[in-house]
Amino acid sequence: MLKKTIKFLLHLVIVVLLTVGTQIGGVIYLVSIASIKRSSSKYWLKRLGLFTLLYVLATFLFVPILAPIFGREKIKKSEYIAARTFMTDVLNRNYVRPELNTSLRRISIALHKKHKGIKLVYLDANFPFLNKFPLLPHLSHNDGKKIDISLIYRDKDGKVTNQKPSVTGYGVYEDPRSGEYNQIKKCLERGNWQYDFTKYITFGTIDTNLTFSERATKDLILEILKQGATGKLFIEPHLKTRLQLNNQKIRFHGCQAVRHDDHIHFQLK
Numbered sequence: 706m707l708k709k710t711i712k713f714l715l716h717l718v719i720v721v722l723l724t725v726g727t728q729i730g731g732v733i734y735l736v737s738i739a740s741i742k743r744s745s746s747k748y749w750l751k752r753l754g755l756f757t758l759l760y761v762l763a764t765f766l767f768v769p770i771l772a773p774i775f776g777r778e779k780i781k782k783s784e785y786i787a788a789r790t791f792m793t794d795v796l797n798r799n800y801v802r803p804e805l806n807t808s809l810r811r812i813s814i815a816l817h818k819k820h821k822g823i824k825l826v827y828l829d830a831n832f833p834f835l836n837k838f839p840l841l842p843h844l845s846h847n848d849g850k851k852i853d854i855s856l857i858y859r860d861k862d863g864k865v866t867n868q869k870p871s872v873t874g875y876g877v878y879e880d881p882r883s884g885e886y887n888q889i890k891k892c893l894e895r896g897n898w899q900y901d902f903t904k905y906i907t908f909g910t911i912d913t914n915l916t917f918s919e920r921a922t923k924d925l926i927l928e929i930l931k932q933g934a935t936g937k938l939f940i941e942p943h944l945k946t947r948l949q950l951n952n953q954k955i956r957f958h959g960c961q962a963v964r965h966d967d968h969i970h971f972q973l974k
C-alpha cells in the first residue's frame with residue numbers, strides 16, 4: 706500500500722513538473738505510462754523511449770499545427786531573430802500571437818540596420834495553448850502577447866556582440882551604480898524575496914568580459930516602443946534613467962515581479 710502511494714505521488718510530481726515546464730509534457734507522460742504495462746520487461750526504459758518519441762513529435766510537428774487554433778504561432782526565427790537557448794523551443798516556451806511575430810520582424814530588421822549583424826535574441830515568450838495558463842516564473846506570460854528579450858552587450862574589444870553573459874539569458878544583472886536609484890534594494894527590503902530570484906536560473910555564466918551596451922540596447926528599446934502594437938515595456942528604473950528613456954509605454958512592473966536589469970519585457974496592447 707505504502708509503495709503504491711509513493712509511486713502515485715512520484716508520478717504526480719513528474720506530471721506537475723512537466724506540465725508547469727512545458728505545458729504538454731505532463732499529458733504525454735500520462736499517455737506513455739498508460740501505453741506500456743508494468744508487466745512488460747524493462748517497462749521504464751520503454752516508457753522513457755515512448756515519452757521521448759511522442760514529445761519530440763508533438764513539439765516539432767503537431768503543436769505548431771495546432772497552436773493557430775488558439776491564436777498563437779511559433780516565433781519566426783530569421784537571420785536577425787534567434788533564441789538565446791534551444792531549450793526555449795524544446796520546452797514550447799516560444800509561442801506568440803501573429804501580431805507579435807510581425808513586431809519582432811520589424812524590430813529585428815531596424816536593429817540590424819543600426820547595428821549590423823546584431824540579432825534580436827528572445828528568451829521566454831508563451832506556451833502554445835490556453836489563455837491564463839502561466840509560463841512560470843513569469844505569471845503574466847499567459848496570453849501570447851508577452852515576450853522577454855535579451856539586453857545587448859559589448860565584447861572585450863568594445864565591439865557590440867550577440868554574446869550574452871548567462872546560458873538562459875536571465876540572472877546576470879546590470880546593477881545600479883552608486884548614486885543610481887536602487888529599486889532592487891527597495892523591493893527586497895519590502896520582503897519581496899523573489900525579486901532577484903532569477904540569479905538562480907542562469908544555468909551557468911559564460912562570459913564575464915561582456916559589458917552592457919547602452920547604445921545598442923537603447924536602440925533596441927526605441928524600436929520596440931516605435932511599434933504601434935506595443936502596449937507596455939518593462940525595464941528596471943535605473944536603466945530607464947541611465948538610457949535616458951522617456952516614453953509612456955515604459956512602466957514599472959512592480960515588486961511582485963522579478964528584476965528587469967537582465968532582460969527587457971514587452972507586450973502587445
Ligand SMILES: [Zn+2]
Nearest residue numbers: 843852853970
Ligand atoms: Zn516577461
